[in-house]
Amino acid sequence: MKKNILVIPGDGIGPEVTTWGKAALEKIAEIFGHEFVFDEALMGHAAIEVTGEPLPDETLEKARKSDAILFGAIGHAKYDNDPSLKVRPEQGLLKIRKELGLFANLRPILLFDELLQASSIKPEILKGTDILFFRELTGDVYFGEKTRSEDRNTASDLMIYHRYEVERIAHKAYQAAQQRSKKLCSVDKANVLESSRLWRETVQEIAKQYPDVETEHMFIDNAAMQLIKNPKKFDVVLTANLFGDILTDEASQIAGSMGMLASASVGESTGFFEPIHGSAHDITGKDLANPLASILSAALMLEIGFGLKEEAKLLVDTVDAVLKEGFRTHDIADQTTNRFKVLGTAEMGKLVLK
Amino acid sequence: MKKNILVIPGDGIGPEVTTWGKAALEKIAEIFGHEFVFDEALMGHAAIEVTGEPLPDETLEKARKSDAILFGAIGHAKYDNDPSLKVRPEQGLLKIRKELGLFANLRPILLFDELLQASSIKPEILKGTDILFFRELTGDVYFGEKTRSEDRNTASDLMIYHRYEVERIAHKAYQAAQQRSKKLCSVDKANVLESSRLWRETVQEIAKQYPDVETEHMFIDNAAMQLIKNPKKFDVVLTANLFGDILTDEASQIAGSMGMLASASVGESTGFFEPIHGSAHDITGKDLANPLASILSAALMLEIGFGLKEEAKLLVDTVDAVLKEGFRTHDIADQTTNRFKVLGTAEMGKLVLK
Ligand SMILES: CC(C)[C@H](C(=O)O)[C@@H](O)C(=O)O
Numbered sequence: 001m002k003k004n005i006l007v008i009p010g011d012g013i014g015p016e017v018t019t020w021g022k023a024a025l026e027k028i029a030e031i032f033g034h035e036f037v038f039d040e041a042l043m044g045h046a047a048i049e050v051t052g053e054p055l056p057d058e059t060l061e062k063a064r065k066s067d068a069i070l071f072g073a074i075g076h077a078k079y080d081n082d083p084s085l086k087v088r089p090e091q092g093l094l095k096i097r098k099e100l101g102l103f104a105n106l107r108p109i110l111l112f113d114e115l116l117q118a119s120s121i122k123p124e125i126l127k128g129t130d131i132l133f134f135r136e137l138t139g140d141v142y143f144g145e146k147t148r149s150e151d152r153n154t155a156s157d158l159m160i161y162h163r164y165e166v167e168r169i170a171h172k173a174y175q176a177a178q179q180r181s182k183k184l185c186s187v188d189k190a191n192v193l194e195s196s197r198l199w200r201e202t203v204q205e206i207a208k209q210y211p212d213v214e215t216e217h218m219f220i221d222n223a224a225m226q227l228i229k230n231p232k233k234f235d236v237v238l239t240a241n242l243f244g245d246i247l248t249d250e251a252s253q254i255a256g257s258m259g260m261l262a263s264a265s266v267g268e269s270t271g272f273f274e275p276i277h278g279s280a281h282d283i284t285g286k287d288l289a290n291p292l293a294s295i296l297s298a299a300l301m302l303e304i305g306f307g308l309k310e311e312a313k314l315l316v317d318t319v320d321a322v323l324k325e326g327f328r329t330h331d332i333a334d335q336t337t338n339r340f341k342v343l344g345t346a347e348m349g350k351l352v353l354k
Numbered sequence: 355m356k357k358n359i360l361v362i363p364g365d366g367i368g369p370e371v372t373t374w375g376k377a378a379l380e381k382i383a384e385i386f387g388h389e390f391v392f393d394e395a396l397m398g399h400a401a402i403e404v405t406g407e408p409l410p411d412e413t414l415e416k417a418r419k420s421d422a423i424l425f426g427a428i429g430h431a432k433y434d435n436d437p438s439l440k441v442r443p444e445q446g447l448l449k450i451r452k453e454l455g456l457f458a459n460l461r462p463i464l465l466f467d468e469l470l471q472a473s474s475i476k477p478e479i480l481k482g483t484d485i486l487f488f489r490e491l492t493g494d495v496y497f498g499e500k501t502r503s504e505d506r507n508t509a510s511d512l513m514i515y516h517r518y519e520v521e522r523i524a525h526k527a528y529q530a531a532q533q534r535s536k537k538l539c540s541v542d543k544a545n546v547l548e549s550s551r552l553w554r555e556t557v558q559e560i561a562k563q564y565p566d567v568e569t570e571h572m573f574i575d576n577a578a579m580q581l582i583k584n585p586k587k588f589d590v591v592l593t594a595n596l597f598g599d600i601l602t603d604e605a606s607q608i609a610g611s612m613g614m615l616a617s618a619s620v621g622e623s624t625g626f627f628e629p630i631h632g633s634a635h636d637i638t639g640k641d642l643a644n645p646l647a648s649i650l651s652a653a654l655m656l657e658i659g660f661g662l663k664e665e666a667k668l669l670v671d672t673v674d675a676v677l678k679e680g681f682r683t684h685d686i687a688d689q690t691t692n693r694f695k696v697l698g699t700a701e702m703g704k705l706v707l708k
């Protein structure tokens with residue numbers, strides 16, 4: 001199989017971790033005899049520094065031409081501390097999601113048995129948890145009109161949904177639910193928000209087309225609570241952009257660490273694969289980042305982007321094996337025991353490749 | 355001390371639990387020689403059934419005349435399942451918050467040592483946690499304009515903040531932080547939302563007036579994660595209406611159960627005291643609800659509403675003592691051991707009074 005893959009390392013720990021996601025893809029190509037042609041492009045703060053733009057035209061062009069994109073992370077403390085800056089790294093990520101029509105963000109909460117202890121949640125609560133989030137990615141308050149009054153004393157963002165936006169991601173989520181345990185939980189705030197009432201109405205309609213799937217509707221506040229109280233009760237979770245952002249970060253604690261979670265954004269054409277962790281300025285360049293989320297993003301690319309199930313499985317199994325042997329990066333090491341061999345980013349990356 | 359207290363039982367388990375919150379206030383009045391005069395009023399589904407309105411004028415009038423309000427819960431499955439209904443119970447709660455100017459919702463995450471085991475989070479992660487949330491309560495996407503297109507295919511809610519709204523709650527939160535460990539974390543989504551950028555800017559300005567308090571700004575997705583990963587790192591948390599709704603429900607898992615958490619809404623005059631749990635239709639009328647959150651709401655009324663610290667402490671200590679003796683309601687009983695004496699709502703209520 002021949003594929004063109006665009007690597008966008010981005011900001012912060014992005015470059016450190018995508019190095020290993022890319023290396024994993026190269027290794028898989030070598031083992032299975034595929035031809036993966038790589039190109040690289042700038043986005044975020046890294047792009048602003050060079051071109052003044054968070055998403056340069058060149059990056060977008062390359063993205064459109066590629067078969068899949070491996071992305072790192074975005075964001076920089078400079079902008080976080082100064083809310084008045086007009087050009088911001090995150091605009092690059094939001095724009096590429098919109099331009100490529102990446103309306104469905106899949107975030108599997110994959111639980112490695114070896115990491116049960118790494119979570120702040122009790123192992124008996126976690127064991128057996130297997131959640132697949134479908135987060136809507138190109139609508140909601142992320143993309144609605146933003147205003148700031150002239151005196152700068154009033155600011156707004158429009159939370160808005162169109163029925164077709166809810167329908168298309170609902171179909172994807174229901175189809176996935178049919179392949180899994182046939183349970184879907186849709187999360188909204190329909191007791192307060194009109195956009196959530198449209199969301200709920202639409203999901204209720206779509207549900208009728210999937211009578212084999214059991215649907216539950218839950219308010220976001222309750223969902224944020226239930227996810228910790230009893231994560232096992234969730235299977236496919238379908239939700240809007242903002243609620244999905246919050247819930248999936250929260251759910252990372254189920255997997256032991258944000259450093260373990262990958263995501264796939266799909267939609268009209270090219271798929272976009274990235275860790276769910278952010279740029280993590282505080283540990284950038286210190287060889288402390290966990291490269292496994294990027295390697296697992298590569299696995300998602302193989303499976304969801306290219307339909308290469310066996311290749312994806314090899315990567316996931318390798319990560320599992322490395323964990324079983326007791327190797328950990330800092331974020332997933334249990335500080336209270338000496339049972340683990342704690343590795344830096346590069347060592348962990350190399351080990352997985354071996 | 356003479357005070358007029360309005361009791362609004364509301365929907366679902368509201369009536370069952372407020373019975374005990376009210377009884378606790380009566381007992382305190384008896385012991386300390388206060389005169390609490392009670393009145394009662396309708397709100398939510400209970401009010402719609404009788405008057406057609408979720409917040410009848412009579413209730414609002416009584417509320418304005420009272421010194422404090424003890425509220426139960428709101429909401430009904432009928433409305434949750436039918437997003438198209440125009441008159442909805444929650445409108446009553448939102449309207450009374452707005453009409454009484456209850457802009458600051460204080461939600462202390464009070465951790466009873468006895469309940470460390472009741473949480474799904476590991477006791478060693480929880481121990482020592484003590485968080486006080488300040489949730490903005492009369493702005494945000496809750497109160498911004500709502501629209502639905504004529505073809506019903508597009509729906510929106512305006513997420514909007516004015517600088518003065520952020521300032522007044524920020525002052526309250528900083529003042530509380532000065533009385534506690536002098537740490538404040540402000541939660542927003544300033545990397546995406548303009549209203550959050552106004553929020554962050556404003557908090558940065560107010561922070562200068564409280565140089566003795568250490569301020570941290572955190573994105574909501576990260577906060578939802580950190581709250582589970584390391585709850586001890588939080589002290590005062592300041593956040594917007596929607597984010598506060600989500601975070602505080604999530605944080606209820608720190609306290610072992612939603613059934614243990616009370617909240618105080620304050621602002622221009624009359625204070626409003628309520629459990630953070632909802633109407634819980636599934637257990638309504640089954641004598642399964644936990645009355646402790648309502649009793650602790652009464653304690654907050656005594657302390658924050660009336661400045662009666664000693665009286666409040668007696669209530670909290672009594673709850674603590676009852677837990678120490680091994681009494682539990684269903685939500686906080688550990689099903690795996692027989693160590694606890696599991697009580698119904700009424701038995702638990704009576705026990706605390708004794
Ligand atoms: C960086 C930020 C804009 C982004 C988001 O909020 O979508 C991130 O948190 C994510 O979840 O991918």
Ligand SMILES: CC(C)[C@H](C(=O)O)[C@@H](O)C(=O)O
Binds near residue numbers: 192221429447630
């Ligand atoms: C019932 C609902 C409108 C309310 C809210 O969202 O504010 C509740 O969840 C709360 O937290 O008090």
